[in-house]
Amino acid sequence: SQQGEEDPQALSIQEGENATMNCSYKTSINNLQWYRQNSGRGLVHLILIRSNEREKHSGRLRVTLDTSKKSSSLLITASRAADTASYFCATASGGSYIPTFGRGTSLIVHP
Amino acid sequence: DAGITQSPRHKVTETGTPVTLRCHQTENHRYMYWYRQDPEHGLRLIHYSYGVKDTDKGEVSDGYSVSRSKTEDFLLTLESATSSQTSVYFCAISDRTGAGNEQFFGPGTRLTVL
Numbered sequence: 323s324q325q326g327e328e329d330p331q332a333l334s335i336q337e338g339e340n341a342t343m344n345c346s347y348k349t350s351i352n353n354l355q356w357y358r359q360n361s362g363r364g365l366v367h368l369i370l371i372r373s374n375e376r377e378k379h380s381g382r383l384r385v386t387l388d389t390s391k392k393s394s395s396l397l398i399t400a401s402r403a404a405d406t407a408s409y410f411c412a413t414a415s416g417g418s419y420i421p422t423f424g425r426g427t428s429l430i431v432h433p
Numbered sequence: 434d435a436g437i438t439q440s441p442r443h444k445v446t447e448t449g450t451p452v453t454l455r456c457h458q459t460e461n462h463r464y465m466y467w468y469r470q471d472p473e474h475g476l477r478l479i480h481y482s483y484g485v486k487d488t489d490k491g492e493v494s495d496g497y498s499v500s501r502s503k504t505e506d507f508l509l510t511l512e513s514a515t516s517s518q519t520s521v522y523f524c525a526i527s528d529r530t531g532a533g534n535e536q537f538f539g540p541g542t543r544l545t546v547l
Contacts, residue, residue, distance in 0.1 A: 355535065364437075364523055364538030365476075410476070412536075419534045420466070420491075425475035 325349065326394075326411040326424035334430045341398040343427040345411030346391075354387060355412045355421055356396050365410065368396075403433040436460040437539040439524050445545045452511040454542050456524030458504075464527045465507040466491075466536070467499060469520040476523070482507055514546045 326347045335341055345354065353372045357365040371378045371387045371394065378385045384397040398405055408428050412421035436459045446452050456465060467479040468491075478491030480499040488499050496518060498510045511518055524539040 353534075357536075362541075364540050365525075365536075367535045367537065370535060414534060419529075420478060420481060421534065421536065422478075423468075423476040 325351075325413045325415065325422040326354070328409070328411055328424045328427040330427060331425070332428045332430075334432065335401060337401060337403055337431055337433050339401055339431075341401050341405070341429055341431070343396045343409050343429070345394045345396070345413075345424060347394075347411075347413050347415075348392065349415050350389070351413045351415045352419075353414050354385075354394050355414075356383075356385060356394075357410045357412060357423075359408045359410065359426070361407070368409075398429075401429075401431045403431050405429060406431045437524060437526060437537060439522075439539040439542050441542060442540065443543045445547065446514055447547050448515055449513050452514050452544065452546075454509045454522055454524075454544070456507045456509070456539055458507075458526050460526060460528070460537070461504060462526040462528040462537075463504075464534075465501065466525040466527075467497075467507065467509045468523045468525065469493065469518075470523060470541075471520050479509065479522075514544075516546050518544065519546045520544060 326345045329344045355370045356368045359365045382399045387394045408426040410426040412423045414421045440455045466481040470476045482488045482501040500508045522542045525536040527536045
């Protein structure tokens with residue numbers, strides 16, 4: 323069963339625009355991760371944010387975490403066609419170190 | 434995908450036949466995982482390993498078994514394949530627990546059970 327659920331399920335934007343994806347989860351977490359999956363490939367780790375952190379940046383990526391609302395967002399600024407992929411959030415909670423993945427957001431960036 | 438290979442990459446088999454998928458890593462990571470990915474369910478954990486000969490069940494382990502005799506190899510076996518096991522299977526590895534458990538994924542195996 324999914325712990326994290328991404329929203330929206332699909333997102334279509336033009337190159338240069340910003341893309342925002344959200345992840346909501348149900349129980350307290352140790353950390354939350356975001357992954358990217360290009361079509362036909364394995365998942366690639368993007369960023370990890372710990373439960374005591376509120377915001378992290380990595381290049382054009384910005385992740386926020388609001389533990390009071392049990393939600394996270396991934397912002398991709400100045401999107402490129404190469405950002406077209408599915409994006410997944412994954413949460414680890416309780417005594418488990420194994421992340422549980424959501425169903426993902428499919429992002430299409432039109433050139 | 435660097436450091437993790439899966440074989441075969443594609444396989445078509447018939448219901449009732451045994452199937453073994455192999456995951457091989459060159460990173461010397463302690464933890465290895467098998468997931469299946471389906472459009473309606475997303476990515477789900479089948480089995481995982483926390484060391485040589487140390488394995489445990491995940492969310493959807495029924496119909497699957499695993500073995501890990503060496504650090505670098507993690508095998509997933511479908512003893513008697515069923516059509517419901519048609520899926521894309523991913524192997525993943527990680528080297529840390531707790532707050533730093535980033536996973537690295539293999540390229541996947543597409544399995545079709547007729």
